[in-house]
Amino acid sequence: MTGPFNGEAGVRGHRHLDLELIDDASALTDADPGGMLRATASAGAQVRESAALAAEANLEAIADEGRPRAVVVAGVGTAGRTGDILATVAGARCPVPVLSHRSAGIPGWVGVGDVVLAVSASGRSPEALAAAEAAARRGARLVAIGAPDSDLELLADRARAPFIPVPRRAPARASLWALTVPVLLAARTLGLVKVNEADLAETAARLDLDADRCRPSLESFVNPAKSLALDLGNSVPIIWGSSSLATVAARRFADTLSSNARYPAVAGSLGEANRGRVGLLDGVYGGLAEAARDIFADPDEGAADPTRLRLVLLRDGGLSDESDDQGEPLALEERRADAVQALAERRGVRVSVVTAEGGSPLERLASLVAVPDFASIYLGLAHGLDPMAVPAVSEMKELSNR
Numbered sequence: 001m002t003g004p005f006n007g008e009a010g011v012r013g014h015r016h017l018d019l020e021l022i023d024d025a026s027a028l029t030d031a032d033p034g035g036m037l038r039a040t041a042s043a044g045a046q047v048r049e050s051a052a053l054a055a056e057a058n059l060e061a062i063a064d065e066g067r068p069r070a071v072v073v074a075g076v077g078t079a080g081r082t083g084d085i086l087a088t089v090a091g092a093r094c095p096v097p098v099l100s101h102r103s104a105g106i107p108g109w110v111g112v113g114d115v116v117l118a119v120s121a122s123g124r125s126p127e128a129l130a131a132a133e134a135a136a137r138r139g140a141r142l143v144a145i146g147a148p149d150s151d152l153e154l155l156a157d158r159a160r161a162p163f164i165p166v167p168r169r170a171p172a173r174a175s176l177w178a179l180t181v182p183v184l185l186a187a188r189t190l191g192l193v194k195v196n197e198a199d200l201a202e203t204a205a206r207l208d209l210d211a212d213r214c215r216p217s218l219e220s221f222v223n224p225a226k227s228l229a230l231d232l233g234n235s236v237p238i239i240w241g242s243s244s245l246a247t248v249a250a251r252r253f254a255d256t257l258s259s260n261a262r263y264p265a266v267a268g269s270l271g272e273a274n275r276g277r278v279g280l281l282d283g284v285y286g287g288l289a290e291a292a293r294d295i296f297a298d299p300d301e302g303a304a305d306p307t308r309l310r311l312v313l314l315r316d317g318g319l320s321d322e323s324d325d326q327g328e329p330l331a332l333e334e335r336r337a338d339a340v341q342a343l344a345e346r347r348g349v350r351v352s353v354v355t356a357e358g359g360s361p362l363e364r365l366a367s368l369v370a371v372p373d374f375a376s377i378y379l380g381l382a383h384g385l386d387p388m389a390v391p392a393v394s395e396m397k398e399l400s401n402r
Ligand SMILES: O=P(O)(O)OC[C@H]1O[C@](O)(CO)[C@@H](O)[C@@H]1O
Pocket: 075, 076, 077, 078, 079, 119, 120, 121, 122, 123, 124, 125, 128, 171, 172, 173, 393
């Protein structure tokens, strides 16, 4: 079926990629009525704004009792991703465990001596609310991060816990940076992560620069997000990160591909994939599909192009300390990334590479997130989808809350 699909739940879209739309800035704006492109372009501003908002919260209160036993970041979806970001930015040298907790409440062992960061963009996810309540009840130190005037703020007030507001900007995935910066700054107050003012300023500047390079008025041959979207069109993306930092970016890309473009994606760490999932390159959507493809076939004569993988390799290349046993040596990560590219190319599987830029881990992460974020939106728009509204998510909430 290539025509538009109008489902019961207001699902619209088409299987083919609308190549003309991609390079028509005003058509792109019309196809994005909720302003997802604009919201995503605010990433740099989010970093600056949330750093200022965090400075106004009384975060020092959580440092009075000294270093915690563990930090639990409680939240789901994008809010949950901020815990992964904290863990990777804190790195292998982080003196205490950092746990991303993605279901309701908090683990049984959490109590006095631990810190719980309850994160929810809307300030009303049952998971984050239950975590905040449980943390207060068990005497753990609590910081709440979410929408102002929300249930979460109320809970924080009641528990006399610091609250950092996240200006409302639906949907949550468009607020990644507004959610992440308060999490990092709370952890910095506890002495767990090194993020200084220059790192924040440079990260914000990097996000601004990438938003400019990915703007709708810039055509696909010079716009890295549009060209990545075109690379991925009608493929099954496999996204592997070369380092732990790049793996967080890979998982974020899978999140935005599924929500903005409604594409399935396999995402993970190359360090782990090379012991198993790398076998996908040999399989029915990998080498076998490439071998069966007739490059001279005329698509107008009904020759079906098999569904194929597209490998997206997120390469970090950041400085890692090879003088001790903290984390993996950079040379090994780089060798693995070169190897998987060679493996894909030998099988005819096409590869897109995004390479991190910048000095600090936060800026490098930003450089691996920004272009893929925009690419997922352009890909959704090219299929006639509204990247902002995901009917299946609303329908799921409605059906499961009955
Ligand atoms: O950050 P919140 O508002 O708690 O929402 C959690 C998740 O739930 C969703 O709103 C979907 O229901 C996601 O978009 C979001 O990441």
